[in-house]
Amino acid sequence: MKKPAAARITINEVDRGLWPILAELFGQSFDEPWPLASIENLMAPTGCWALIAEFANDEISYPCGFALARAVGDEGELLSMGVIPEFRRRGVASSIMKALARQALHRGVREIFLEVGVDNISAKHLYSVSGYVEVGRRENYYRRANRELVDALVMKVVL
Numbered sequence: 001m002k003k004p005a006a007a008r009i010t011i012n013e014v015d016r017g018l019w020p021i022l023a024e025l026f027g028q029s030f031d032e033p034w035p036l037a038s039i040e041n042l043m044a045p046t047g048c049w050a051l052i053a054e055f056a057n058d059e060i061s062y063p064c065g066f067a068l069a070r071a072v073g074d075e076g077e078l079l080s081m082g083v084i085p086e087f088r089r090r091g092v093a094s095s096i097m098k099a100l101a102r103q104a105l106h107r108g109v110r111e112i113f114l115e116v117g118v119d120n121i122s123a124k125h126l127y128s129v130s131g132y133v134e135v136g137r138r139e140n141y142y143r144r145a146n147r148e149l150v151d152a153l154v155m156k157v158v159l
């Protein structure tokens with residue numbers, strides 16, 4: 001009997017032709033619609049790039065996660081990232097974080113910053129295990145769907 005094909009995760013930098021897929025992944029990851037125009041706005045400043053993660057075996061390949069990042073000189077910023085619910089807890093986000101660090105280094109980045117809501121337990125764990133440490137806090141930074149204001153932690157990794 002044929003052995004089932006092992007699944008693998010691939011992470012690729014994508015150009016604007018694939019931004020509609022990015023918008024779809026964004027919407028599913030955060031459970032709110034994200035029009036293409038929002039991605040275009042986020043990606044408008046210089047130095048931005050985007051990654052899409054695919055979960056694949058020999059039969060299927062499925063886009064399941066994304067990241068948007070920016071490099072300015074030797075400083076990088078993770079603007080947003082997410083994995084769609086059906087593909088969580090399979091190492092997709094960890095793979096994205098490793099690819100992001102490699103690509104940032106390649107662009108001359110030496111440290112990456114990000115912001116995360118204090119209430120986002122899964123993302124805080126992900127960033128800690130990816131080497132990020134807390135370096136600041138922004139009060140009342142996010143407004144959640146229930147209108148509640150939530151602080152953001154600023155985290156940083158040195159590459």
Ligand SMILES: CC(C)(COP(=O)(O)OP(=O)(O)OC[C@H]1O[C@@H](n2cnc3c(N)ncnc32)[C@H](O)[C@@H]1OP(=O)(O)O)[C@@H](O)C(=O)NCCC(=O)NCCS
Pocket residue numbers: 029030080081082083084087088089090091092093094095115116117120121122123125126127129
């Ligand atoms: C946060 C998120 C990206 C994690 O994606 P993922 O592919 O499930 O993460 P991974 O499988 O690579 O997990 C890596 C580590 O993150 C942490 N983690 C992930 N999900 C977690 C959860 N629900 N609870 C606690 N820790 C979690 C764990 O440390 C995990 O390592 P482990 O599985 O060895 O314990 C995903 O839950 C998501 O898209 N959430 C909604 C969008 C979001 O919050 N984005 C970040 C905005 S700042």
